[in-house]
Amino acid sequence: MSRAQVTFNGDAALAAIRAGALRGVRLGAEHLLQVSRTRVPIEEGTLERSGVVSVDESSLTAAVSFDTPYAVRQHEELDYRHDAGREAKYLEKPLREESDTINDIIAAQVRRSLG
Structure with a gap:
């Protein structure tokens, strides 16, 4: 019968996961x-x-933020006219649309930190 010894270094694993999550x-x-x-x-x-x-x-x-006196107004005012491709909700819409990609980025960095 053969034996194997496994050592689990939980503190190092958790530190690596946290570092990867932070990077992600x-x-x-x-x-x-x-x-x-x-x-x-x-x-x-x-x-x-x-x-x-x-x-x-x-x-x-x-947090992602835009820092001008009119940033919030430009974000919230749906009746303003903008150039093509530019819009109100310029932060909210991409957050909804890119949430899967953002989650994938975070997950990839956590996996990378453990590899």
Whole structure:
């Protein structure tokens, strides 16, 4: 009868999973920002350039935001006219449409961290 010894290092595995998840959350948010920038209303490009990703490492969460005095109004006002391909809900719509891709990005980074 042969024997095998298996050692499970749970702390290292959890640390690797967390690092992968953090990397995935950041990359997923960057993906959302990139897609949103293609839809943000544009006149001079100020709103588009104001987009940023913020990551809270302790909670493994990310936020994508646009920081101009009129960002919220441009996002919410459905009656404004925009150039072709540009629209209100420039952050909300891509989040819904890209959620599977974002989840795939996160999952891939977690898998990569364990490989």
